[in-house]
Amino acid sequence: MLDEKELIDGCCRNDRKAQKALYEQYASILLGVCIRYSGRRDEAEDILQDGLVKIYFNVKYFAGKGSFINWMKKIMVNTAITHYHRNLKHHYHQDIEDIRETEIEGTSLTTADFTKEELSNVIHQLPHGYRMVFNLYAVEGYKHKEIAIMLEIDVNTSKSQYSRAKGLIRKKLKTLKKIAEKADEQE
Numbered sequence: 001m002l003d004e005k006e007l008i009d010g011c012c013r014n015d016r017k018a019q020k021a022l023y024e025q026y027a028s029i030l031l032g033v034c035i036r037y038s039g040r041r042d043e044a045e046d047i048l049q050d051g052l053v054k055i056y057f058n059v060k061y062f063a064g065k066g067s068f069i070n071w072m073k074k075i076m077v078n079t080a081i082t083h084y085h086r087n088l089k090h091h092y093h094q095d096i097e098d099i100r101e102t103e104i105e106g107t108s109l110t111t112a113d114f115t116k117e118e119l120s121n122v123i124h125q126l127p128h129g130y131r132m133v134f135n136l137y138a139v140e141g142y143k144h145k146e147i148a149i150m151l152e153i154d155v156n157t158s159k160s161q162y163s164r165a166k167g168l169i170r171k172k173l174k175t176l177k178k179i180a181e182k183a184d185e186q187e
Contacts, residue, residue, distance in 0.1 A: 004068050011059040019056055026069065027052075030076050036135045037080035039128060051079035077140055081150050084132055113177060122172045130165035137162050 002010065002021045010018020030051065034044035054075050062071055114122075126134060132151060136142045137158070142150070144158040151158070 008059055008062060008068065011056055014056075022055070023052065026072060029069065030072060033073050033076040034080060036123070036139060037077070037084070037132060043083070047076065047080050047083050050083065051076040054079060077136070078150075081132070084128070085152070113180075114173060118176060119173075122169055122176070125172065126165050126168055130161050130168065133158050133161040134165040134169075 002018060007018050007022045007025070011022055027048065031044060031048050034047040034051070035041065038044040038047055051072075055072055058075070062068060123131060123134060129151075133147055136147045136150065137144065144155050144162070147153075147158040148155040153161075
């Protein structure tokens, strides 16, 4: 197995073995990034393929500052955003004003109450625009101003979609918690 420097050097030379090794070593991690931003696995695989092509063509520009995997993840996020814009007309959109956020008071939810898969599934069920903003802000750490520029939306729209995404996540997690509590009572 090639180390990171050998992978980068080989990919810079368009060495097919190095490209294959890069794919085998990082594809599952990068696919996970793509899945966070897409609606379906096949869509995530398309994003992964497009992103890998960008990585192979641009690896010579990796300056070696920071980690290589984070550089690749950023390319995947940007590819997912490009994919989102390109396919925006194909997605069902619900007007943000039509979705009523339900405030959940008196409910204490922590991530410890849920498995990684449950949390991932809840996030994946968000409307596409909400999921994009939530992932960019909460997972990737972008600021609302940066998100607004990337998604070509207003800063307040980014903030609103993030807030509503959190509300929908809380509501779904509350439902999951109630289901789990009922199951525990029946045992």
